[in-house]
Amino acid sequence: LPERNYLADALRTETVGGxxxxxxxxxxxxxxxTFGSSYTTVSxxxxxxxxxxxxxxxxxxxxxxxxxxxxxVAGVELKRELVAGELRDPKAAALPVVAALCGMAVPAIFYTLVTVLGSGSTSGWAVPTATDIAFALAVLAVIGTSLPSALRAFLLTLAVVDDLFAILIIAVFFTENINFVALIGAFAGLAVFYLLLRLNVRGWxxxxxxxxxxxxxMYNSGIHATIAGVAMGLMLRCTRRDGEERSPGERIEHLIRPLSAGFAVPLFALFSAGVSLSGGAVAGVFTRPETLGVVLGLVVGKTVGIYGGTxxxxxxxxxxxxxELAWADVFAVASLAxxxxxxxxxxxxxxxxxADMVNEIKASVLLxxxxxxxxxGVLLKLRVRRYRALTDAEELDEDESGVPDVYEQGDPEYHLRMAAIHEKKAAEHRRLAQLAGAASNKPDSPA
Known part of the structure; x- marks a missing residue:
């Protein structure tokens, strides 16, 4: 139906998803x-x-x-970046990859220092290391309409690499007991999945x-089940063959993204972001070392790590x-991450x-x-204003020659035309001043 297509296309945009x-x-x-008991019951x-x-x-x-x-979807995005995007060229990929790694290491260091000095738990060192792709790109899409396209590419590559290492952190550091029978079964299933893809077998x-x-x-193996999603996404082919308008990876991502943006991620947020925000809980964010470490890691650590690493x-x-980018752009993106x-x-x-600690950690993540x-948002708005001023200066054609003035400044005739224009404007201002003075001296003047 047209309505369904319209809704799906809207959900694919970063702004709507955010x-x-x-x-x-x-x-x-x-x-x-407001209704905490019912929220807990449903959750x-x-x-x-x-x-x-x-x-x-x-x-x-x-x-x-x-x-x-x-x-x-993140796995497909990563695969596409590896084979056809910024990560394909090692020289182009080096900068956002280094920025992503530093943007994860520095927040973890911030958290660890704060918790050690405050005699808190270092278990949450990985909490401030992650960047939310959906929210970050949505903010950039809404505010950064006049910013260079290279800025979005830098943020997207950085966020994809960030997600990859966040997944590795979950797999390595937050897996306690492993059921090897289930894990072998999961790997066998992935092998079958890969083989079917290579044989061009089709059919949902x-x-x-x-x-x-x-x-x-994968869930029963003890490893976080989201790893299975990443692995299957990375297996999809994201390069086009002769006669193909879109690769299988692009086609499947196009179909799945509305489900992810409009259903999966919002439902996760609905049952994960429900924390009690009483006055004491909010104040406690800045008094407990664990929660303070998360806030400082996200706000300061991310900015310092990404900007400094770059x-x-x-x-x-x-x-x-x-x-196309200035260092002020990098600083704005670093804070956005x-x-x-x-x-x-x-x-x-x-x-x-x-449970109480999890609730407080969630509150610190939200804050x-x-x-x-x-x-x-403030920094990006300042950069938008700057780029708009540059665009206006480039498009200015004061002498009405049909060519922007910035491209004519080396032409001797341009300076003669501009001098004549300024002299004409000055004469017009003098004439208006004389008329205003004459009108004010007349006692019966309508003015």
Whole structure:
């Protein structure tokens, strides 16, 4: 139906996806702080086949199940960047990759220092390391309409690399007990998935059941189930062959993205962002070392890490900043990367077991992300104003020659034309001044 196509196309845009995610987060906060008991009841309601080890709560289905769709799309984006995007060229990829790594290491250092000095728990060191692709790109799409396209490419590459390493962190540091039988079964399923892709087997009725089996085995193995989504996304072919308008990866991502942006991620936000924001809880964010470490890591650590890493890479390696970008642009993007909503909330749930601590960590993620969004919004708005001024100067044609003045400044006749224009304007101003003076001296003047 045309309405369905219109809705799907809207959900593929970064702005709409970011707005829906924001609405879901706000709805979760309102629900949890007005009807908290019903929010808890729904979040903890269990359903699913217990015999398969999948009798999970609603919150777990959202975090482990639906979020796998989001990570599947992230895996396809990463594959596309590796084979056809910024990450294909090592020289072009070096700068955002170094920026992403430094943007993860420095927030972790900030968190660790704050918690060690404050005698807190270092378990949440990975919480402030992640960047939320959906929110960050949505803010850039809304505010940065006049910014260079290279800025979006830099942010997208940085966020994709950031997500890749966040996934590795989840797999390595937040996996306690491994069921090797289930893990081997998951790898066998992935091998079958890869083989079917290479044999050009088509049909959702083949891949969807197989993907569900792989996801269930990965969940039961003890490794976070979202890893299965990333692995399947990376296996898709993202290069076009003769006669193809779009590669399989592009086609499947095009189909799945509305489901991810309009259903999976908002539902995860709805059942993860519902934290109690009483006055004491908000004040506690700045008094507990764990929560303070998360806020400082997101707001300060991300900015320092990404900007500093980019500067060091250009200073001591052959990597070069894109000619379209200024260092002020990099600083604005670095502050924008402090929005760590989706993956930071997920890591916060994995890092702590105490319910009160998880609630406070979530509150600190929300507050840190909000501060980063406001700060980056102001910085991006200043850059937009700067680029608009440059555009207006480039398009100015004061002598009405049909050629912008900036391209004529080396022409001797241009200066003669401009002098004549200024003299004409000055004469017009003198004549208007004389008329105004004469009118004011007449006692019966209508003026």
């Amino acid at each position: 707005v829906i995610l924001l609405v879901a987060a706000v709805a979760a906060l309102i629900w949890a702080n 903890h309601f269990h359903f699913g086949p217990g015999a398969l080890g999948l009798h999970l709560s609603v919150a777990h289905w959202a975090a482990d199940g639906l979020l796998a769709i989001f990570f599947f 009725y083949v891949y969807v059941p197989l993907a569900l089996v792989i996801w269930g085995l 500067w060091l890479a250009t200073r001591f390696t052959r990597a070069e900043l894109n000619k 402090g929005i760590g909503f989706t993956v930071s909330l997920l890591i916060g749930e994995l890092a702590f077991t105490d 840190g992300s909000l501060i980063a969004a406001v700060l980056s």
